[in-house]
Amino acid sequence: MAEIQLAPKGLEDVYVEKTELSHVDGTNGILVYCGYHIDEVARCSFEEICHLFLHGELPNKAQLLDMDRALKAERAVPAPVLDFVVHAPTDEHPMALLRTGVSMLSGYLPDVDSLEPSTLRKHAIALVAKTATIAAAICRTRSGGKLVEPDMSLGHAANFLKMSRGEKPEDVVARTLDTALVLHADHGFNASTFTARCVISSLSDMVSAMTAAIGSLKGPLHGGANTAVMAMLQEIGSVANVEPWLEKALGEKHKVMGFGHRVYKTIDPRAKHLKRMSKEWGERAGNVKWFEMSEKLESLMMAKKKLNPNVDFYSASTYYAMGIEPEMFTVIFAIARTIGWAAHIIEQLKDNRIMRPEALYVGPMGKTFIPIEKR
Numbered sequence: 001m002a003e004i005q006l007a008p009k010g011l012e013d014v015y016v017e018k019t020e021l022s023h024v025d026g027t028n029g030i031l032v033y034c035g036y037h038i039d040e041v042a043r044c045s046f047e048e049i050c051h052l053f054l055h056g057e058l059p060n061k062a063q064l065l066d067m068d069r070a071l072k073a074e075r076a077v078p079a080p081v082l083d084f085v086v087h088a089p090t091d092e093h094p095m096a097l098l099r100t101g102v103s104m105l106s107g108y109l110p111d112v113d114s115l116e117p118s119t120l121r122k123h124a125i126a127l128v129a130k131t132a133t134i135a136a137a138i139c140r141t142r143s144g145g146k147l148v149e150p151d152m153s154l155g156h157a158a159n160f161l162k163m164s165r166g167e168k169p170e171d172v173v174a175r176t177l178d179t180a181l182v183l184h185a186d187h188g189f190n191a192s193t194f195t196a197r198c199v200i201s202s203l204s205d206m207v208s209a210m211t212a213a214i215g216s217l218k219g220p221l222h223g224g225a226n227t228a229v230m231a232m233l234q235e236i237g238s239v240a241n242v243e244p245w246l247e248k249a250l251g252e253k254h255k256v257m258g259f260g261h262r263v264y265k266t267i268d269p270r271a272k273h274l275k276r277m278s279k280e281w282g283e284r285a286g287n288v289k290w291f292e293m294s295e296k297l298e299s300l301m302m303a304k305k306k307l308n309p310n311v312d313f314y315s316a317s318t319y320y321a322m323g324i325e326p327e328m329f330t331v332i333f334a335i336a337r338t339i340g341w342a343a344h345i346i347e348q349l350k351d352n353r354i355m356r357p358e359a360l361y362v363g364p365m366g367k368t369f370i371p372i373e374k375r
């Protein structure tokens with residue numbers, strides 16, 4: 001028998017499907033959403049991006065109003081889901097809470113098992129809106145506050161901030177979060193998107209696919225890296241300690257969180273925006289220490305390892321300066337990525353075949369069976 005060639009570990013450079021949603025050009029550091037360069041769409045609101053991913057084109061004013069209304073109409077989350085969040089163990093990981101909360105929604109979404117495109121688009125909008133509400137409830141509960149009703153006068157990002165903090169955010173805070181959501185909305189065949197597409201390929205349902213995707217995003221090699229970056233910066237503690245800390249970490253062969261990428265061989269185009277935002281927010285908060293530490297780490301990582309920062313590196317210091325709790329950083333990533341997952345789920349179903357690769361069996365063969373009473 002001819003020798004079987006395994007796909008490269010981690011499926012590096014393997015093209016599994018075609019997509020019209022986002023293009024990651026790792027050589028040139030370019031990210032494209034449905035044909036638009038990320039630097040252009042970074043000016044859009046998250047609601048515009050939701051329309052873009054669900055309809056393939058940026059909305060006109062009337063279409064944007066429709067998307068805004070549709071999202072607002074889906075903000076409410078059933079009481080049992082919120083009760084679960086409020087009464088869950090206080091030390092449960094926020095992403096685990098989000099995963100369970102989103103999973104519980106399947107009991108409340110009409111036609112949850114329907115895979116009909118127009119129903120899927122409705123599910124997508126419901127899940128984008130409700131994921132943010134559950135996330136806000138997690139945040140609010142962690143800070144000991146009472147849950148806050150959605151504010152229909154506010155857009156998606158501003159409403160999330162109000163529901164998580166109990167007060168209307170300043171415009172500049174809401175605008176920064178809005179841009180961060182846009183930057184995190186989709187990114188090719190990353191682990192969580194691939195997970196979502198695998199799940200839906202069995203003709204399961206959108207809630208199941210999203211739930212699995214949240215579980216994948218939680219890990220520190222994927223979305224969990226932003227929380228890990230902040231823990232790392234706090235451990236380093238000062239600009240002066242960056243170099244000795246890094247020497248030790250690299251000497252012990254530790255991964256430095258927020259650096260490296262499977263696809264980008266140059267700077268992550270999202271990181272450029274987040275770096276600017278991190279600087280502005282450090283200055284606004286009157287504490288540029290985290291930005292300066294990050295910048296120093298960036299230049300040392302380039303000099304020592306030729307590794308660039310990824311999306312999670314400067315988002316950490318940006319969110320921290322905005323007053324967001326580090327344990328919530330990955331949840332914010334999930335709020336943004338929900339639209340990308342939904343769009344990929346819909347795209348997968350347009351020309352679906354169940355994902356069913358093979359594993360090369362390398363275990364033993366030919367063992368003699370011994371009945372249990374003789375083992």
Ligand SMILES: CC(C)(COP(=O)(O)OP(=O)(O)OC[C@H]1O[C@@H](n2cnc3c(N)ncnc32)[C@H](O)[C@@H]1OP(=O)(O)O)[C@@H](O)C(=O)NCCC(=O)NCCS
Nearest residue numbers: 220221222225254255256257258259260261262310311312
């Ligand atoms: C993103 C990531 C998972 C990509 O993984 P990957 O494509 O499988 O790359 P590998 O982990 O195999 O790394 C390749 C080499 O670069 C090194 N490397 C990659 N990322 C590194 C990092 N953040 N710090 C130190 N070294 C790193 C590896 O040690 C490895 O070196 P070696 O060949 O000498 O063993 C990886 O870069 C990483 O773990 N980064 C930190 C976590 C992170 O920020 N994740 C968010 C991604 S957006």
